[in-house]
Amino acid sequence: MRVLAVWAVVTAAIAVLAGVLPDFRIQSPDGDSPTRIAMTAGVAAASFGLLSALVWPLIVRALLLVPALVLGVLVFFLNGAVLLLALRLVPQDRGTISAESAVVIAAVLSAASSAANAWLSVYDMEAYRRRLARLAGRRRKHRRVPEPDAEGHVAPGTVFLQLDGLGHDILESAIEGRHLPTVQKLLTGGTHRLVPWRTDWSSQTGASQLAILHGSNDDVPAFRWYDKDTGRLMVCNRPTNAAELERRHDGRPGLLAHDGASRGNLFSGGAEQNALVLSVSGRPGRRSRSGYFAYFSDPANATRTFLAFVAEVLREIGQGLRRRVRDERPRVPRGGIYPFVRAFATVVERDVVVAAVMGDMLVGRTAVYADLVAYDEVAHHSGVRSPETLQVLRRLDKAVELITGAAQYAPRPYRFVLLSDHGQSQGETFTGRFGLSLDDLVRTGCGLEISRKGRNRAERAERGAEARAAARVALRRPEGEPPERPAGDPVVLASGNLGLVSFPDVPHRTTYEELQERFPKLLATLTGHPGIGFVLVRSEERGPLVIGGSGQHELTTGVVEGDDPLAPFGPGAAEAVLRTDSFPHVADVMVNSAYDPRTGEVHAFEEQIGSHGGLGGAQGRPFLLHPVELPLPPGGLVGAEAVHQVLKGWLEDARRPCARAETVPMNRQIPSAASGPALLPSPEFSASSLRDTD
Structure with missing residues (x-):
C-alpha cells in the first residue's frame, strides 16, 4: 500500500509539473482527457521508479572514483538522464521534455518520493522491520554471529558512538533542557550510567582517539607540532600524518581488531572494515570511500542529502550574518568555505556514518566505533551553548535514535556506549581579546620583526578541525605542504588554547638556560602577558619547569x-603536564592560555570561540555513557589510555564463554534499545539509506 501511495504522489507531481512547465509535456499535441493524462503520468512515474531502482546503483558504482561531493552534484544530471530515458517508455511519444527541465523535475520527483515514503513509514513498525530484514539478508553470508549457548544466549556486540567535542557538563545541560530525548530515555530508564572522565593535557581528537582506539597516545603533544627529527609539521588531521601516527602505535591490537568496524574516525583501531577513516586514506594505494557508495547508490538519498546540504549552507550564512548584525561577542569569521565545511559535517558525514553503522549492526559485527563530528565543528564557530549548537545536538540525538532502534532487527543483541573524546571551553580568542597573535608575542620576545603579511602562516595553512580534513579527502584534494619559514625563525603553532614554540635551528630541545642566554626577554614576555596562564620549559638544573x-x-x-x-x-x-614533558617531540616552549575558573573561559590561539587542546575548563571533561551492567574501575578515568583499557575489557568480557549467562537471549530486546515509535526513523532519515558498506 505504501508503494502504491508513493507511486500516486509521484504521478501527481508529474501531472502538476507538466501543467506548469511549458517544455514538459505528457499528452498528445491535440490534447488528452484527464484520465488519459493521469494514465500517462502513472506510466512515466513507474518507469522512472523502475529505472532508478535498476540502473542507478550501476551508475554510482561506475562513478565511485568521482569525489564524493562532486558525485552529490552530478546526481542531479544523472537523475535527469534517467527521467529522459523513462519518458521514452511513455506510449505514443506523449512524454517530451527539455534536458534542462529534466534535471529539475527529476530532483523534485526524487524528493517527493523520499518525503512521501519517509512520512508513510514513520509509525509503520512492520514495514520498517521488513526493510531492515531485507537489507540484512543481502549480505547474510558475511554475518559474524557466534553460536548461541545451551540457553539460547548470544554474546552481544557493542556500538561506540563518539559525539565529538561534547563535554560532560554541556551534555547534562542539554538533557535537562530536553534537547536530547533519546539520550535522556537511556538514563531515566535506568539502563545506562553517565560519568565524566579527564583528558590528557592535549585535549583534542588526535590524542584522545588515538589512545582510545590504539591504547597509546605517547609522543602526541598537541593537534599539530614541529618534528625536529624530520623537519616536518605533524598535524593529526592530515591523512599521511594520521597514517604515520597509527603506524607508530600499532604494536598492540587495536580496540577494533576483533571483527570491528571503524566509521568516520581519524584512526582505524585495527579494524578490518573502514569507511571515511582518515588514516586509511593516508596509506599508499588505499582509500576509505566505501561508505559513500553505500549511501549515494540510492538516488533519493543523494537528492535528499544534497538539498539538506544546501539548506545547511544557507542556514549558516544567515546565522553568521545575524550574529554580525547584532554584534554578538565573542565572534570569529565564518565566511569563505566554512559554510560548506559545516554542511559537510552536519549533513553528509552524519548521514553516511549513520548508514554505515546500521549496516554493520545488520550483519552482526562484534564492535563498531563511529565518530559524529557535527557538534565539534559548529561549536568552534558558534559557541558551546549557542542555539546553533543545540540545534545540531537535537539532530545528533535523532541519529542515536535511529541507530539504537535498529538493534531490535540485528541478528545479535547490541550494547550502546556513547562517549566524547574531549569537551570544549568557550572564550574570546587570544587575538580578539588582546589584539595580537601568539606568533606576534613570541617574535616580540625574541626581538624579531612582526610580519603581518606572513604572520602565523604555517598555523593558518593547517587550521581546521576534523570535518575539514574529511571534506578534503572526500574532494580528493592534495594535502599540500605549509610554506617555508625564514631560517632561524621560531615555529609557533596553535592547538586550541595550547601553543607550541619550536626553534628549528636547534637540533635538540632548547633548555631554559639556553633560552635565557639567546632570548633573555622571551619567557618574561610570555609569562607577563595577561592572556598566558603558564609555560613549560626544560631546565638543565631543575628539570621540567x-x-x-x-x-x-x-x-x-x-x-x-x-x-x-x-x-x-x-x-x-x-x-598531565609532567607526562607531556616526557614526550620526545614536545616543543621547546609549551604555552597554555590563561583560564578563569569563575567563568570557565580560555583564550584560543586559533580563530575559535569554542576550543580545546589544552588545560582549562570543560574541554578536559568529556563523558562516558554506558550500560549499567558494564563495570568501571574505582577512582574515575584519567587519560584516554585508561578509557581504552575499560572499553577493551568490556569487549573481551563479552567474548568470554563464561560471560554468556550475562548476555541477552536472542528473543529478547536488549535493554538499551527501547521499543516503540520513538525509535523509528524520523523523516530526516530513511531506512533506504542503509547498505552494508563492505
Whole structure:
C-alpha cells in the first residue's frame, strides 16, 4: 500500500509539473482527457521508479572514483538522464521534455518520493522491520554471529558512538533542557550510567582517539607540532600524518581488531572494515570511500542529502550574518568555505556514518566505533551553548535514535556506549581579546620583526578541525605542504588554547638556560602577558619547569616558588603536564592560555570561540555513557589510555564463554534499545539509506 501511495504522489507531481512547465509535456499535441493524462503520468512515474531502482546503483558504482561531493552534484544530471530515458517508455511519444527541465523535475520527483515514503513509514513498525530484514539478508553470508549457548544466549556486540567535542557538563545541560530525548530515555530508564572522565593535557581528537582506539597516545603533544627529527609539521588531521601516527602505535591490537568496524574516525583501531577513516586514506594505494557508495547508490538519498546540504549552507550564512548584525561577542569569521565545511559535517558525514553503522549492526559485527563530528565543528564557530549548537545536538540525538532502534532487527543483541573524546571551553580568542597573535608575542620576545603579511602562516595553512580534513579527502584534494619559514625563525603553532614554540635551528630541545642566554626577554614576555596562564620549559638544573606570572612549579620535585601557576587548572594538572614533558617531540616552549575558573573561559590561539587542546575548563571533561551492567574501575578515568583499557575489557568480557549467562537471549530486546515509535526513523532519515558498506 505504501508503494502504491508513493507511486500516486509521484504521478501527481508529474501531472502538476507538466501543467506548469511549458517544455514538459505528457499528452498528445491535440490534447488528452484527464484520465488519459493521469494514465500517462502513472506510466512515466513507474518507469522512472523502475529505472532508478535498476540502473542507478550501476551508475554510482561506475562513478565511485568521482569525489564524493562532486558525485552529490552530478546526481542531479544523472537523475535527469534517467527521467529522459523513462519518458521514452511513455506510449505514443506523449512524454517530451527539455534536458534542462529534466534535471529539475527529476530532483523534485526524487524528493517527493523520499518525503512521501519517509512520512508513510514513520509509525509503520512492520514495514520498517521488513526493510531492515531485507537489507540484512543481502549480505547474510558475511554475518559474524557466534553460536548461541545451551540457553539460547548470544554474546552481544557493542556500538561506540563518539559525539565529538561534547563535554560532560554541556551534555547534562542539554538533557535537562530536553534537547536530547533519546539520550535522556537511556538514563531515566535506568539502563545506562553517565560519568565524566579527564583528558590528557592535549585535549583534542588526535590524542584522545588515538589512545582510545590504539591504547597509546605517547609522543602526541598537541593537534599539530614541529618534528625536529624530520623537519616536518605533524598535524593529526592530515591523512599521511594520521597514517604515520597509527603506524607508530600499532604494536598492540587495536580496540577494533576483533571483527570491528571503524566509521568516520581519524584512526582505524585495527579494524578490518573502514569507511571515511582518515588514516586509511593516508596509506599508499588505499582509500576509505566505501561508505559513500553505500549511501549515494540510492538516488533519493543523494537528492535528499544534497538539498539538506544546501539548506545547511544557507542556514549558516544567515546565522553568521545575524550574529554580525547584532554584534554578538565573542565572534570569529565564518565566511569563505566554512559554510560548506559545516554542511559537510552536519549533513553528509552524519548521514553516511549513520548508514554505515546500521549496516554493520545488520550483519552482526562484534564492535563498531563511529565518530559524529557535527557538534565539534559548529561549536568552534558558534559557541558551546549557542542555539546553533543545540540545534545540531537535537539532530545528533535523532541519529542515536535511529541507530539504537535498529538493534531490535540485528541478528545479535547490541550494547550502546556513547562517549566524547574531549569537551570544549568557550572564550574570546587570544587575538580578539588582546589584539595580537601568539606568533606576534613570541617574535616580540625574541626581538624579531612582526610580519603581518606572513604572520602565523604555517598555523593558518593547517587550521581546521576534523570535518575539514574529511571534506578534503572526500574532494580528493592534495594535502599540500605549509610554506617555508625564514631560517632561524621560531615555529609557533596553535592547538586550541595550547601553543607550541619550536626553534628549528636547534637540533635538540632548547633548555631554559639556553633560552635565557639567546632570548633573555622571551619567557618574561610570555609569562607577563595577561592572556598566558603558564609555560613549560626544560631546565638543565631543575628539570621540567612550569613558569607563571608570579610563580614557578618544579614538576619533578613538586617545589613551588610564589604562586603555583597550575593551581587555577585544578587537580591533576601537574601530572598531565609532567607526562607531556616526557614526550620526545614536545616543543621547546609549551604555552597554555590563561583560564578563569569563575567563568570557565580560555583564550584560543586559533580563530575559535569554542576550543580545546589544552588545560582549562570543560574541554578536559568529556563523558562516558554506558550500560549499567558494564563495570568501571574505582577512582574515575584519567587519560584516554585508561578509557581504552575499560572499553577493551568490556569487549573481551563479552567474548568470554563464561560471560554468556550475562548476555541477552536472542528473543529478547536488549535493554538499551527501547521499543516503540520513538525509535523509528524520523523523516530526516530513511531506512533506504542503509547498505552494508563492505
